[in-house]
Amino acid sequence: AALWTSAEGAWLYKRWDPPTKSLVTMENPPLTTNALLQILEELLQDVRTTDGLRRFHASRPLTQELANQAMDQEVCFSIQVALRGEAGQRMYQNFNKLCDKMVLKLLKSRLRPERSQRNGLAKMVEELLYG
Known part of the structure; x- marks a missing residue:
C-alpha cells in the first residue's frame, strides 16, 4: 500500500499511463482517510434517504461463472446520479472525488468518470x- 499513499498517509490519485504501462500519480491533492470516511458517510446517507442515485x-x-472469475477480472458497473437537487449534486461531487483513488484498490475496484x-x-x- 506504500505506493498508494503519500508520505503523510493520504490516498493518492493515480491513472494508468499506456506508454509507460504503469500507474502514474496525478496532480490532484491526496485525500486523507478522514476526508475519505466523510465522503463515504455522505454517499451512504444520500443513497438511503434520497433519490439521487x-x-x-x-x-x-x-x-x-462471472462471480467465480471476479477475483481475476474487473466487473463494470454504470452509476448514474441525479444532477438536480442538493443530494444529487453532492453524490456527483463525492463520486468524482473517488475517481482514480488508490484506496479503491483495497476492494480490487476502480471508479472512473464516464468517457x-x-x-x-x-x-x-x-x-x-x-455539418
Whole structure:
C-alpha cells in the first residue's frame, strides 16, 4: 500500500499511463482517510434517504461463472446520479472525488468518470445540425 499513499498517509490519485504501462500519480491533492470516511458517510446517507442515485447497473449480466472469475477480472458497473437537487449534486461531487483513488484498490475496484463519447444517434444529430 506504500505506493498508494503519500508520505503523510493520504490516498493518492493515480491513472494508468499506456506508454509507460504503469500507474502514474496525478496532480490532484491526496485525500486523507478522514476526508475519505466523510465522503463515504455522505454517499451512504444520500443513497438511503434520497433519490439521487438514478441507476446502478452491471454492464453485463452477473452470473455464477462471472462471480467465480471476479477475483481475476474487473466487473463494470454504470452509476448514474441525479444532477438536480442538493443530494444529487453532492453524490456527483463525492463520486468524482473517488475517481482514480488508490484506496479503491483495497476492494480490487476502480471508479472512473464516464468517457465523453457520444452514441450513434447523438453523433447523427450533431452531424445534421453542424455539418
